[in-house]
Amino acid sequence: MNTHLLIQLLVNGLVVGTLYGVVAMSFVLIYKATQVVNFAQGELLLIGAWVCWALLAKYQVPFYVGMPLTLVFMFAFGIAIQIVVLRPMIGEPIISVIMVTIALSTVFQATLKWIFGVNPQPFPQIFTSQSVSIGGLQIQTVYVMSLVVSIAMMIGMAWFFKVSKYGLAMRATAFDQQVAQSLGISVKSVFAMAWAISATVSAVAGVVVAVVNGVSSGLSAYGIKVFPAAILGGLDSIGGAVLGGIIIGLLENIAQYIDSEYLHWGNLYEIAPFYVLIIILMIKPYGLFGTKDIERI
């Protein structure tokens, strides 16, 4: 048994998993607030990554300026999508809105290819040292950053929903839009805010992935990986999304280990999450933390 490889993969799994968790969290955020399953989540990562890449590689902006600029752009971009594309769809059947997000995903993919070309681009060097050694394990510096950033965002999100009044407003809107309006909450601005936050958080994940793998349209595959993570955790649970993401990340890497050591089937890494997705849907359709309505006895 190759213990060293196993531990390395588990660490990878944890890091990638928290990243999945972050993306799943931003996916669940939109679902919770607006009941829309966003098929364009992966493209939000991609847009964030391309914008940051363009700032850094093309305009030679330093990272500590480029990153905040990217986030500001994505925040505005999220609001813009909501106002231009989705606001006119309010009141339409939810399936139509979901179809619109599929269309958005295609349009974004095509537009990005048009602007940035079809070739993957390496991300400019951000850290001086490629990897750090923690307890004898070689971990890429960007992975450490990723872990720190992810955890910070999770804590931030938890604070937002638990303590801030806008987070409460968003939860109230998710619970019942009429009630939210009766409390003085503007549902339209809550929707816009959900998209803005989701786009911003996704962009952070996008940039982190891009720093590791370079920017290419393949990055939006993260948007698909989010489904097993979010459904495992329960579609409407933010904490569940985080946990689901970590589990899926670990699972992928464990599958990778088993595959490379024993089975030699190849590609188990890619499919394992979706087997899990099928199994969850069969035995626990609400996911681990999906809410069922409170029944008062």
Next chain:
Amino acid sequence: MTEAAELDRPQPGASPAPAPLLSVKNIEVVYDDVILVLRGLSLDVPQGAIVALLGANGAGKSTTLKAISGLLKTEDGEVTRGEIVFDGERIDGVDPDKIVRRGIFQVMEGRRIVSDMTSLENLRLGAFTRSDRNVAADIDMVYNYFPRLKERTGLAGYLSGGEQQMLAIGRALMARPKMILMDEPSMGLSPLLVKEVFSIIKQINRDLGVTILLVEQNARAALSVASHGYIMEQGKVVLDGTADELRDNEDVKEFYLGGAGDQRKSFKNLKSFKRRKRWL
């Protein structure tokens, strides 16, 4: 009660009463562009008063409240005629969240608390429109009115019906509204709790000077706290007066308070009561 046009004319013998806080003038409400629910309804709510709006099921009481709070919009309803004036400004057609900011807060029928939040979170939600720093003090004030809420720290969905009603009223107070619209606070409560809730409503009105428009099935309880009442039938006001006048009115006794006389009135009288036209 006067019609909008008459307001401009000087009325002989009428005392120069101050303008009411809320004035609903001859409104017509249509749902889904076809269903006419309110057909020319008018009512006035003076500053600082408790006014009761009574009537049978389907008379349009809840619709009236939703027309005032703007929540009609969320149910595909629309004020197609007349106007609603609050604090000197027209509010018909304004979005519900903006109406809350102007100082009208509706406690909806069936309490409608957010059941997957704690009671404290529900109270904080009530203060959403406020940006001042006195929210914490107001939470204490609400706990003073409803000490039971302080003890229940779990999810609001597990509160009893009475506690949920108290939470709904407390949440309304957190918005520091000028006026609260209450839709059937007695719904589903035991007689003892109804008494308690109504005494608190009276207390709130007296202590905080909040104007209250109260919709009720329980006419007796409502008239015990209200100073003035309106009776609605089929989308119109058919009778109004002070609470005492209404309590003593034979028709009201017969139809809303029960046990009026020794023998029941005939159907002929019932019809004449309904037919008595009023052009408010």
